[in-house]
Amino acid sequence: MCGIVGLFLKDKSLEPKLGQMLTDMLITMTDRGPDSAGIAIYGSETRGKVKLTVQSDTPDRDFAGLDKDLQKALGGDVTMRVKDTHAVIEVDTAWAAAARTVLADLRPNVRIMSTGETLEIYKEVGLPKNVAARFDISSMTGSHGIGHTRMATESAVTTMGAHPFNTGRDQCLVHNGSLSNHASLRRKLRKAGIHIETENDTEVGAAYLTWKMQQGATLGQALESSLDDLDGFFTFVVGTKDGFGVVRDPIACKPAVMAETDQYVAFGSEYRALVNLPGIDYARVWEPEPSTVYFWSHNAAPTATEKAA
Amino acid sequence: MQTFDLEAQGLRNLNAALQSQTKDTNQTAWEIVNAKGSHAIAVGLDAPIEVTVKGSTGYYCGGMNKQATIRVKGSAGPGVAENMMSGTVIIDGDASQYAGATANGGTLVIKGNASSRCGISMKGVDIIVHGNVGHMSAFMGQSGNMVVCGDAGDALGDSIYEARLFVRGTVKSLGADCIEKEMRPEHIEILTDLLERGESDAKPEEFKRYGSARKLYNFDIDNAY
Numbered sequence: 001m002c003g004i005v006g007l008f009l010k011d012k013s014l015e016p017k018l019g020q021m022l023t024d025m026l027i028t029m030t031d032r033g034p035d036s037a038g039i040a041i042y043g044s045e046t047r048g049k050v051k052l053t054v055q056s057d058t059p060d061r062d063f064a065g066l067d068k069d070l071q072k073a074l075g076g077d078v079t080m081r082v083k084d085t086h087a088v089i090e091v092d093t094a095w096a097a098a099a100r101t102v103l104a105d106l107r108p109n110v111r112i113m114s115t116g117e118t119l120e121i122y123k124e125v126g127l128p129k130n131v132a133a134r135f136d137i138s139s140m141t142g143s144h145g146i147g148h149t150r151m152a153t154e155s156a157v158t159t160m161g162a163h164p165f166n167t168g169r170d171q172c173l174v175h176n177g178s179l180s181n182h183a184s185l186r187r188k189l190r191k192a193g194i195h196i197e198t199e200n201d202t203e204v205g206a207a208y209l210t211w212k213m214q215q216g217a218t219l220g221q222a223l224e225s226s227l228d229d230l231d232g233f234f235t236f237v238v239g240t241k242d243g244f245g246v247v248r249d250p251i252a253c254k255p256a257v258m259a260e261t262d263q264y265v266a267f268g269s270e271y272r273a274l275v276n277l278p279g280i281d282y283a284r285v286w287e288p289e290p291s292t293v294y295f296w297s298h299n300a301a302p303t304a305t306e307k308a309a
Numbered sequence: 310m311q312t313f314d315l316e317a318q319g320l321r322n323l324n325a326a327l328q329s330q331t332k333d334t335n336q337t338a339w340e341i342v343n344a345k346g347s348h349a350i351a352v353g354l355d356a357p358i359e360v361t362v363k364g365s366t367g368y369y370c371g372g373m374n375k376q377a378t379i380r381v382k383g384s385a386g387p388g389v390a391e392n393m394m395s396g397t398v399i400i401d402g403d404a405s406q407y408a409g410a411t412a413n414g415g416t417l418v419i420k421g422n423a424s425s426r427c428g429i430s431m432k433g434v435d436i437i438v439h440g441n442v443g444h445m446s447a448f449m450g451q452s453g454n455m456v457v458c459g460d461a462g463d464a465l466g467d468s469i470y471e472a473r474l475f476v477r478g479t480v481k482s483l484g485a486d487c488i489e490k491e492m493r494p495e496h497i498e499i500l501t502d503l504l505e506r507g508e509s510d511a512k513p514e515e516f517k518r519y520g521s522a523r524k525l526y527n528f529d530i531d532n533a534y
Contacts, residue, residue: 252425252444253406255387271365271386272346285365285384287405287424290444 001151002176003029004256006237006267007277008144008244008296014263014278019140023132025266025273026147030128032269033151036162037131038123040172040239043142045118050096050169052089053113053120054103055159059085062107073102084134085159086113086122093117096169111160111197116170118142118241123162143298144244146237146267148174154182154201165203167194168210170241171219175202176254176269177233185229205230209238223247223293237267243297252290259283265296311336315350316343323350330356332376346386351379354396371398374415390417393434399508406443409436412453418507425462428455431472437507447474448484456503458511466519470526474519475500477511488522 005025009015022039056062059082067080070089079090091099096115103110114121122135128149132138148163155161164172179185182201185208190196194207194214208229212222219240226236227250235254238245246267248256259266259274261283268274271285288294313323323341330336339360344350348367351360354377362370365383374393381389384402393412400408403421410426412434419427419436425443428436433452441459448464450472460478467484473496474487483489500513 255405257405270346270367271384272367275345285403287403290425 001032001269003032003149003269003273004146004174004176004235004237004267005029005148005269005273006144006146006174006239006244006246006265008265009142009263010265011263012143015143016141018142018145020138021277022145022147023128023138024276025268026128026132026149028273028275029149029269033149034127035152035157036123036125036150036159037128037148038121038150038162038164038174039132039135039137039145039147040114040119040121040164040166040174041137041140041142041145042116042118042170042239042241043120043140046090048093049090050093050099050115050117051120052091052096052099052103052115053086053122054089054110055086055113055123056107056110057085057159058109059087062110063087066107066110069106070099070102073106074098083122083136085124086135088120114164114166114172116166116241119166119170119172119239121164121166121172123148123164124159125157125162143242144239146172146174146239146244153178155199158198160198161200163202164239165200165206167196167203167206168213171206171210171213171238173202173206173209173236173238175205176235176256177249179205179230179232179234181231201232205234205236219243219245220293220295223295227291235269240297242299243295245293245295246288247293248288248290250291256288257285258288258294259285310338310340312340312342314342315347316345320347320349324352327351327354327358327360327377330354330358332356334358344381344383348386351377354379357396365402374398384421385419390415390434393417403440404438409434412436414453416506420508422459428453428472431455435503435506437503437509439507439509441478444481445484447472447487450474454499454503456500456507456509456516458509466521468525469521471521473499475503475516476519477516480517480519483519486522486525487519490518490520492516492518 071078163174166172179201182204209222341362344364346367352372355375360379362381367386369388371379371390374396376396378397380399385404387405390398393415395415397416399418404419404423407426409417410429417436419438422440423442427442427446429448431450437456444462447466451470457476461480464484466487
């Protein structure tokens with residue numbers, strides 16, 4: 001089944017509560033998928049810096065002195081915050097690519113969850129309640145975020161198989177459904193030079209969008225072409241640095257409910273996930289149409305363009 | 310009036326209380342508060358009682374209903390009134406996917422819009438939707454009536470057997486073996502009754518009728534690929 005939640009804030013006064021609201025929404029969706037949980041938060045940005053959120057199964061060993069080791073190898077300022085099995089490392093934007101390579105040499109067991117100026121992704125195997133508590137998600141502030149609670153179908157129950165997936169800077173995606181052509185698409189995308197880490201179908205979906213955008217498509221265009229190129233069932237919720245998007249396949253059998261008020265746009269696999277949001281009784285609540293891309297941005301007016309049949 | 314707080318008293322207690330009502334019960338009116346999108350509210354009822362749910366419901370509200378009148382003062386999640394046998398289910402807001410699926414009898418009224426696969430495999434139910442229905446509605450419909458006062462999405466009545474479909478607005482496309490049919494006086498009569506029961510003031514003359522062309526009934530070599 002899987003459960004998805006998403007929250008895009010329009011009202012800045014809600015930003016301190018983003019983590020708390022998303023955590024509550026995600027815990028409500030636990031019985032849609034108790035295998036693993038993950039949350040992506042778009043928080044504050046340090047000018048000229050990029051954040052790498054990394055994970056280790058042996059954090060005590062891997063994170064000890066990692067900031068100093070990276071600083072020595074890169075030759076510039078590196079800061080690091082450790083949170084349970086994850087750490088958020090900030091480096092100068094110019095060193096983002098180099099940091100990945102150096103990190104792979106310095107700590108081969110450390111895996112990168114996300115790269116972005118504002119994005120941080122936390123994910124682990126286990127119940128949403130426990131995962132959120134380990135990373136103290138409820139205390140996090142931010143402008144928007146998405147979360148996922150997984151019922152594993154297409155690949156193993158591992159940290160790397162948990163959603164959200166980040167395949168381009170500040171981009172992430174969560175998925176309810178299963179893709180049937182992910183194996184062939186993965187081969188094609190790898191040939192095109194896209195880095196895909198796992199055997200998970202959703203990562204292929206995320207990588208597909210990254211590939212399209214590398215070719216010059218906007219996120220909206222990439223989502224529209226996914227309707228032609230991805231086979232299977234999907235409800236996707238995506239985040240970008242300043243935006244939040246939703247798309248469902250033409251069959252649209254995976255559930256989705258959206259709500260919009262002057263203060264926020266919210267997404268849930270079920271209405272239950274939305275019931276504690278402020279003003280939900282007066283929100284516009286609707287079910288997104290199949291084959292239709294919905295997108296909101298902090299920079300532009302809301303858009304929803306229907307895909308021609 | 311019996312008021313039941315779903316949050317405080319729990320779903321099993323709710324359904325046990327409602328299911329234990331008999332046809333001569335004195336507790337004929339029930340109000341359910343704090344529904345908050347919960348699943349399986351008021352399922353398997355078999356008594357002529359009136360149940361009002363305040364707020365929106367999750368999956369399968371009013372499933373397998375017999376005799377009871379269930380009104381949701383909000384929207385309904387997937388599978389509302391699935392496999393209803395008799396009685397009435399009224400949704401004041403919108404309904405999600407497969408509303409009234411496989412229902413054998415009774416009346417389902419949706420005051421807002423219904424989503425995809427409304428009335429899938431309907432087997433005798435009357436469904437009246439004030440707004441629009443989504444794609445694949447009445448897919449494999451076998452018996453009963455569906456009234457759509459708004460528009461219908463793609464593939465209306467795909468592989469339909471014998472249900473009657475009445476649509477006032479546009480139909481995006483008809484599914485396999487579904488065709489437009491003549492509106493005869495007896496259909497106007499049926500539709501007049503359905504609209505009245507469905508609390509709609511739409512005019513029967515504004516509707517078109519759709520149904521089965523009956524080409525998929527028997528093995529026919531021309532139906533093969």
